[in-house]
Amino acid sequence: MLTALPRTSFDKIWDFHCVGQRADGRDLLYIDRHVLHELHAHHAFAELQKQQRKVHRPDLTFAVQDHTVATKPGRDDDTNPTGTAFIKAMREGCRNNGIRLFDIDDPEQGISHVVAPELGIVLPGATHAVPDSHASTVGGLGAIAFGCGTSELAHILVTQVMALRRPKRMRVRLDGALGAHVNAKDVALRLIAELGVAGARGHVVEYAGAAARGMLVEQRMTLCNLNIEMGGRSGFVAPDRATFAWLAGRPYAPQGAAWDRALAYWRTLQSDDDAVFDREVVLDCAGLEPQITWGTDPSQVVGISGRVPEPAAVDPTRRAAAESAFAYMGLKPGTPLAGLPVNRVFIGSCTNSRLPDLQTAAAVVRGRRVAEGVVAMVVPGSSSVKREAEAAGLDRVFRDAGFFWGESGCSMCAGGNGDRGQPGERCVSTTNRNFENRQGPKVRTHLASPATAAATAIAGRIADVRQLLAGAA
Amino acid sequence: MQPFTAHTGIAAPLLKDDINTDQIAPVMHSRSLKEDYKAMLFYRARQREDGSEDSDFVLNKPQFRNAGILVTGQNFGAGSSRESAVWSMLANGIRVIVAKSFADIYRENCLQNGVLPVVLGPQDADGFIARIVAADGAAPFTVDLVTQRISGPGGPDIAFEIAAADRTRLLEGLDDIGMTLKHMDEIVGWERRAAAAQPWLQTTRDSR
Numbered sequence: 001m002l003t004a005l006p007r008t009s010f011d012k013i014w015d016f017h018c019v020g021q022r023a024d025g026r027d028l029l030y031i032d033r034h035v036l037h038e039l040h041a042h043h044a045f046a047e048l049q050k051q052q053r054k055v056h057r058p059d060l061t062f063a064v065q066d067h068t069v070a071t072k073p074g075r076d077d078d079t080n081p082t083g084t085a086f087i088k089a090m091r092e093g094c095r096n097n098g099i100r101l102f103d104i105d106d107p108e109q110g111i112s113h114v115v116a117p118e119l120g121i122v123l124p125g126a127t128h129a130v131p132d133s134h135a136s137t138v139g140g141l142g143a144i145a146f147g148c149g150t151s152e153l154a155h156i157l158v159t160q161v162m163a164l165r166r167p168k169r170m171r172v173r174l175d176g177a178l179g180a181h182v183n184a185k186d187v188a189l190r191l192i193a194e195l196g197v198a199g200a201r202g203h204v205v206e207y208a209g210a211a212a213r214g215m216l217v218e219q220r221m222t223l224c225n226l227n228i229e230m231g232g233r234s235g236f237v238a239p240d241r242a243t244f245a246w247l248a249g250r251p252y253a254p255q256g257a258a259w260d261r262a263l264a265y266w267r268t269l270q271s272d273d274d275a276v277f278d279r280e281v282v283l284d285c286a287g288l289e290p291q292i293t294w295g296t297d298p299s300q301v302v303g304i305s306g307r308v309p310e311p312a313a314v315d316p317t318r319r320a321a322a323e324s325a326f327a328y329m330g331l332k333p334g335t336p337l338a339g340l341p342v343n344r345v346f347i348g349s350c351t352n353s354r355l356p357d358l359q360t361a362a363a364v365v366r367g368r369r370v371a372e373g374v375v376a377m378v379v380p381g382s383s384s385v386k387r388e389a390e391a392a393g394l395d396r397v398f399r400d401a402g403f404f405w406g407e408s409g410c411s412m413c414a415g416g417n418g419d420r421g422q423p424g425e426r427c428v429s430t431t432n433r434n435f436e437n438r439q440g441p442k443v444r445t446h447l448a449s450p451a452t453a454a455a456t457a458i459a460g461r462i463a464d465v466r467q468l469l470a471g472a473a
Numbered sequence: 474m475q476p477f478t479a480h481t482g483i484a485a486p487l488l489k490d491d492i493n494t495d496q497i498a499p500v501m502h503s504r505s506l507k508e509d510y511k512a513m514l515f516y517r518a519r520q521r522e523d524g525s526e527d528s529d530f531v532l533n534k535p536q537f538r539n540a541g542i543l544v545t546g547q548n549f550g551a552g553s554s555r556e557s558a559v560w561s562m563l564a565n566g567i568r569v570i571v572a573k574s575f576a577d578i579y580r581e582n583c584l585q586n587g588v589l590p591v592v593l594g595p596q597d598a599d600g601f602i603a604r605i606v607a608a609d610g611a612a613p614f615t616v617d618l619v620t621q622r623i624s625g626p627g628g629p630d631i632a633f634e635i636a637a638a639d640r641t642r643l644l645e646g647l648d649d650i651g652m653t654l655k656h657m658d659e660i661v662g663w664e665r666r667a668a669a670a671q672p673w674l675q676t677t678r679d680s681r
């Protein structure tokens with residue numbers, strides 16, 4: 001009898017979804033779930049109309065309003081005037097093409113990468129595409145997701161496939177157990193620091209090991225969300241019991257006999273023991289402290305007790321980038337990160353806006369007050385997360401402490417809805433990019449976990465959450 | 474898509490690594506569905522704090538204003554998937570980007586729009602950069618996709634590699650959707666098989 005060659009989890013999913021090969025040698029990869037957002041979809045709708053082409057599978061396509069929606073309570077289409085045209089074009093495009101839209105006032109509106117998993121729209125072993133580079137967030141459920149451009153978006157609408165070359169396989173083994181108040185965000189930032197912003201380019205990354213297994217599904221999503229910040233094509237955690245327990249009963253997940261059958265299949269999706277990866281990396285997570293960025297790309301990271309590096313300690317090829325980051329961030333080499341005064345704290349984005357993120361932050365904030373002069377915001381990743389948080393009283397905890405509690409959307413992640421900082425402000429943010437001007441012209445962004453962000457809001461300075469909480473004990 | 478065979482133009486040096494799409498095509502203050510992609514390209518880098526033009530930025534220098542070839546470092550186009558970061562190149566007449574490496578999604582977006590992404594190895598890249606810096610916009614370079622060569626002042630032709638299929642697609646200006654539509658029978662056949670093997674993938678229903 002022939003024995004099948006050992007395969008990685010990724011290859012099992014790819015092989016199943018490979019429809020055929022195009023004349024140019026690219027694989028046609030079937031996309032099970034396609035989720036659009038208003039910032040990029042209108043171009044594709046216009047293109048389809050011009051070419052008189054139809055959406056092949058509107059039933060496998062979903063849409064959200066997330067990038068440009070205002071977060072102010074009582075918001076509508078016009079609250080953020082620069083978003084109005086996008087929101088309306090999205091509505092019209094979805095209506096004309098028969099696509100289910102989670103509109104601005106839908107009880108399940110939110111950021112695509114938050115909404116699709118929580119409704120069970122994305123499933124383990126499924127392929128997924130979003131015209132947004134953080135598509136791989138849903139890899140936390142064991143799905144393979146690709147961010148795409150606008151032309152590719154139109155391509156998927158018409159054909160339901162992506163034309164891709166099979167990426168290489170990489171496995172990141174996360175060993176050890178995470179310490180108290182250290183979570184997936186810290187692990188991801190450390191990894192990007194070690195591997196660099198292009199460290200996973202061309203690869204699909206499987207996150208494995210005890211620390212990945214020990215994470216909540218939401219934490220796995222945070223980990224996979226940041227995969228693109230080290231250049232990875234996609235990233236995922238192979239589905240396991242935690243995944244299945246998380247997914248069971250979600251509205252769009254299979255039910256009853258279909259669920260049992262799906263489950264039996266999903267259990268076969270682990271990488272085989274002898275499967276070969278093009279690259280393997282190991283990170284020991286035991287002893288990892290909370291991490292924070294000091295510079296203007298997500299690899300410029302130190303532990304919370306660390307200092308802005310001396311130029312001599314920076315890899316020579318990265319020195320020029322470091323020098324320009326010092327200038328932009330207004331930091332001198334050797335400055336300790338902890339203790340730097342901040343103007344703003346933002347908790348939200350597809351990286352860190354799910355319920356456990358808000359619970360972690362609320363646990364730090366409870367009974368305390370945001371420091372004088374600090375503007376602090378919490379923006380839930382979806383309207384469902386917002387409702388659940390409110391049911392648990394978290395909104396009160398934040399509002400009593402002086403946080404703004406907003407309606408769900410991308411908000412200050414990229415400032416597409418007008419939520420931005422003022423020039424020169426220093427902001428600790430749970431988002432994914434600390435690029436220059438991303439959160440507003442000249443805003444200085446430090447990326448960190450929700451726990452670190454919450455502690456910083458209370459202290460008014462970049463703070464080690466472990467010390468803040470120890471001080472209270 | 475506009476076919477690409479060869480392009481002759483001024484080559485502008487933007488010698489940094491990791492230039493991201495937020496820098497290439499910043500989110501503009503006033504947004505509309507029909508954005509001004511010409512103005513968008515490096516909108517922030519082109520300006521000083523007071524809003525006046527920064528004459529030190531390479532594309533603002535008189536000799537590089539009409540550059541058709543952009544030469545840059547590692548990991549060009551990192552960050553967001555926004556295709557405006559390629560459309561803004563086209564709107565400014567830039568048809569070729571020569572880099573030491575590209576971010577994956579950005580490179581795909583180039584191929585979709587008839588912009589040629591050329592990757593040179595470190596030695597060739599450094600040699601080429603020295604030549605375009607020396608030329609300082611006074612004489613053009615030609616990037617020929619048919620012969621896979623870059624020619625211009627200051628030295629011999631430089632050969633470059635590109636996947637044969639990507640080359641054909643650019644040379645013929647092939648329509649990506651059109652190429653895939655030839656496989657529609659296979660796609661529909663796959664859907665039928667998947668509906669039997671993993672039915673939950675081929676339906677979406679809110680169970681409530």
Ligand code: SF4
Pocket residue numbers: 066067111112113132134349350351409410413414432
């Ligand atoms: S939260 Fe930020 S990264 Fe995530 S989808 Fe929105 S804009 Fe993109």
